[in-house]
Every structure is written in C-alpha cells, then in structure tokens.
Amino acid sequence: MGEVKRLPILISLMIGAFFSILNETLLNIAFPQLMIELNVSASTLQWLATGYMLVVGVLVPASGLLVQLFTTRQMFLGAMILFTAGTLVCGIAPHFSILLVGRLLQAAGTGLMLPVLMNTILVLYPPDKRGAAMGSIGLVIMFAPAIGPTLSGLILESLQWRWLFYLVLPFAAFSIVFAAIYLKNVSETKKIKVDVLSLILSTIGFGAVVYGFSSSGEGHGGWSNPLVYGTVSIGIIALVLFVFRQLRVPEPLMDLRAFxxxxxxxxxxxxxxxxxxxxxxxxxxxxxxxxxxxxxxxxxxxxxxxxxxxxxxxxxxxxxxxxxxxxxxxxxxxxxxxxxxxxxxxxxxxxxxxxxxxxxxxxxxxxxxxxxxxxxxxxxxxxxxxxxxxxxxxxxxxxxxxxxxxxxxxxxxxxxxxxxxxxxxxxxxxxxxxxxxxxxxxxxxxxxxxxxxxxxxxxxxxxxxxxxxxx
Missing domain, CATH: 1.20.1250.20 (MFS general substrate transporter like domains)
Structure with missing residues (x-):
C-alpha cells in the first residue's frame, strides 16, 4: 500500500483518537464544580471516572473479535459516532444520571478506538516502518491525556463545565467527516462463530477486576470493604475460567496462543x-x-x-x-x-x-x-x-x-x-x-x-x- 494512501488513513485515526483519549482526563478537574451543580457526593461523582475505566476495560478484550467481524471504516466510524453522541449527551445533561450515560457512551467509543488504531498500523505498515507509525500513535496517546487537566483548567477559568464537551463536539464531528472521506478499509472481515460464554466470562472477569481495584483506590474503605475484595475475587475466578475456555475453543475471543x-x-x-x-x-x-x-x-x-x-x-x-x-x-x-x-x-x-x-x-x-x-x-x-x-x-x-x-x-x-x-x-x-x-x-x-x-x-x-x- 503506497505512502500517499497511508497518510490520510493515519491522520483520520489520529484525529479521532486524540479527542477520545483527551476526554479521559478532561473532566476530573471539574469534579468540585460538578458536586455543587449536580448536588451529588464525591463517591457518587467518582462513577464518572470509574464507569469510564470499566466500560473501556470490558470492551477492549472483545475488540479482537470485533475488528475481524467489521471493516476498518465500520469500526472507526461506529466508535466516533458513539463518542460524539456521548459528548453531546454530556453537554446537555440536566442531571447526574444523564451525564453518566453520556460518559459511558464516550468510553464505549474510546474502548473501540484504541484497538482499531493499533491493528490498522500493523496491517498498513511493514515491520521495518512500524516504529515511526507507532511513534505517531504514541504522540497522540501521551499528548492528549497530558494536556487534559491543563486545558480543562483554562476552560473552567472563564466558562461553565458544559463547555468541556461543547468545545470537543465540532472536532469530533470533523473527525467523522474526514474519516468518511479518506479512511479506507485495510483489514479483511471474516465470519467467526461468537463464543457467548467467553464474552460473558471476559466481561465479568475484566470488569470486576478493574472495578474492584478502582474502588479500592478511591476511598471506599479500601481492601477492608467486602465489595472491593469480593468483586476482585469474582473477577479473578472468571478470568481463570476465561483462560481455560480460550485454550479449548476453536475460535477464541482472545487467542492466548500469541504468548x-x-x-x-x-x-x-x-x-x-x-x-x-x-x-x-x-x-x-x-x-x-x-x-x-x-x-x-x-x-x-x-x-x-x-x-x-x-x-x-x-x-x-x-x-x-x-x-x-x-x-x-x-x-x-x-x-x-x-x-x-x-x-x-x-x-x-x-x-x-x-x-x-x-x-x-x-x-x-x-x-x-x-x-x-x-x-x-x-x-x-x-x-x-x-x-x-x-x-x-x-x-x-x-x-x-x-x-x-x-x-x-x-x-x-x-x-x-x-x-x-x-x-x-x-x-x-x-x-x-x-x-x-x-x-x-x-x-x-x-x-x-x-x-x-x-x-x-x-x-x-x-x-x-x-x-x-x-x-
């Protein structure tokens, strides 16, 4: 695949990834303001961060299956449309529960975005040129969360918290339009039999572990809280069963033979x-x-x-x-x-x-x-x-x-x-x-x-x- 064709694809992916990853750190600095305006406690508000991590942690394991079932365009545009819809819902949210729904939609978009990004680079670039392409992704993955807190601090100095979402919307919409024009399919789809049990074990396992550890670090009583150690224990059991399942089924959700x-x-x-x-x-x-x-x-x-x-x-x-x-x-x-x-x-x-x-x-x-x-x-x-x-x-x-x-x-x-x-x-x-x-x-x-x-x-x-x- 020629260089001219690769560059627009890489740019499409990087624009979308930048704004979806930026949102991981954009909102945290606004928490004190949100507590007052939405009239919720710190532990309730923390779900905006925990829920985000939870959805990403659950969706990413399934991405190995999804990138084979859907084309590059379908995956990327689907992820960006989910993310943009979530951003709009967050911006207009009248109360906390609607804001949380918006954040979870944003997280779903981000969770699908990262694997598409890396998988496309592997397909597009030969091994001797992958370093530079992966480096470009590194620029986005590190740059976006780094400027998040500072950028949101600047916005909140003079504007209301909703502008953290309103200002992202035009860029997210531009990313969808740009990708619709320039993004080409680079991977081949294939019909795979979806192993529902693997999907359930993966969701429970990774979801419970991420939730348990996130909760323990957020002032919920730490490891003395039965909810924390109970959730992590359930997650570990589900993951052990998930590993055994992946080694036995002909078409695993996550092929551990890569190890x-x-x-x-x-x-x-x-x-x-x-x-x-x-x-x-x-x-x-x-x-x-x-x-x-x-x-x-x-x-x-x-x-x-x-x-x-x-x-x-x-x-x-x-x-x-x-x-x-x-x-x-x-x-x-x-x-x-x-x-x-x-x-x-x-x-x-x-x-x-x-x-x-x-x-x-x-x-x-x-x-x-x-x-x-x-x-x-x-x-x-x-x-x-x-x-x-x-x-x-x-x-x-x-x-x-x-x-x-x-x-x-x-x-x-x-x-x-x-x-x-x-x-x-x-x-x-x-x-x-x-x-x-x-x-x-x-x-x-x-x-x-x-x-x-x-x-x-x-x-x-x-x-x-x-x-x-x-x-």
Missing part, C-alpha cells in the same frame, strides 16, 4: 510494569504537589505538563530510532535511566524545589517514551498477521487492568505510609505533620515504583529485535 512468541510475552510483562510505574507518577505527584507543597490543581497540572508533552513529542523520534537501530538501543538505556529517576523520586522532601520536580518529571517521561512504544512495536512485530487483532486486544486490555491496579496499589501504599507517620506524630493535625505524612507515604509508594523499574531493567536485557513469524 507462544517469546518477545510478545516479554513485551506484555514489560508494558504492565511500565503502566504501573507511569501511573505511580501520574497518581502520586498531584497528591504530593497539592497535599505537601500546597499547590493548586491548575498549578499541579502546569508542573506536569512539560514532561507529558515531551513524552508525546519524542514518541515519533523514538519510533524512527527503533526502525533504524532496533529495540535494545532504546529500551536498555531507557530502563537504566528510569531506575535512576525513580531512585531520585524516593529522596524528595517538602523542601525539594519545583524546578527539581519539573526536571525529574521530564526525565521520567523521556525514559518511559524510550521504553513503551519501541517495546510494544517489537513484541507485535513477532506475531504473524492472524494474531494481530488478538495481540493488540491483549496488550490494550492488560494496560487498562495494569492502570487500575497501579493507581489502587500506589495510593494504598501512600495512605498506609501516611497513617503510620501520623500514628507516631505528637500533633497529627498540625499542617507540617500532615505535609510530612504525605511525603512519607509518597516515599513508600515510590520505593515500590523503584522496585518495578529495577525489574524492567533486568527484563530489558532479554529484548532482541524480532522477525515476523511465518506461521
């Missing part, structure tokens, strides 16, 4: 570790900035913006370097750099300057950019074409689950550290003691993150450039 390719297996483990490490920073730093340093939400967003933007901007560059030099030249130095950065994060205090935090965050995001997309491209490159839909579904699903687990784990460790510090404090309600407790909790959590980064470095030494399997 017979060693670089794909290594990629999966590394990406889970990287998502946990990334979420440790994304979830812990705002607590540190606002709870210990006394920064506003908007100032916290600005402090983290340069690193996140740089992560997105250098993704195309790391993609091109991957095409030229292979994964080891990027992943091993990136993992070593990550170990050093995570160690520095375990040493921060209330006196640490904002400039130091800014530089540490920039370095962290550069290290992650050197590892994530090159590793992902290398692992997928080893799979034969018939495994592309399943490989992308596996990686996207496990990244969602790792994200939910990561947030719960790190916030849980941080909270435990805070409680332990305040239990020994002579005056636990004093401002300096509260700030000290926050720093102590964050230190403990970053120590876990440091441990993850060491494991990532050890795994990086086993990576080697893959050849596409012929099977």
């Amino acid at each position: 017979q390719y060693p670089m794909f297996t290594l990629t999966t483990i590394l990406l889970i570790i990287m998502m946990m490490t990334l979420f440790s920073a994304m979830s812990l730093l705002p607590f540190l900035f606002q709870g210990a340093l006394g920064l506003t939400v908007f100032a916290s967003g600005l402090l983290m913006l340069p690193g996140s933007l740089l992560n997105g901007l250098i993704s195309p560059l790391t993609g091109k370097l991957f095409d030229k030099f292979g994964p080891r030249a990027l992943v091993i130095p990136g993992a070593a750099f990550l170990v050093v950065i995570m160690w520095f994060f375990t040493q921060v205090t209330v006196e640490t300057s904002r400039m130091t935090f800014l530089l540490l965050h920039i370095c962290l995001m550069v290290a992650i950019s050197m590892i994530m997309m090159p590793t992902q491209t290398n692992g997928l490159n080893q799979l034969p074409p018939r495994f592309y839909p399943h490989g992308t579904a596996i990686l996207n699903t496990l990244q969602q689950v790792a994200g939910a687990i990561g947030v719960a784990l790190f916030i849980g460790v941080m909270s435990t550290g805070q409680r332990a510090f305040l239990a020994k404090s002579p005056n636990p309600t004093a401002q300096d003691q509260m700030a000290g407790a926050m720093v102590a909790g964050v230190h403990n959590a970053f120590l876990i993150g440091f441990g993850f980064s060491v494991v990532a470095l050890l795994l990086a030494f086993f990576i080697k450039r893959t050849q596409v399997a012929k099977l």
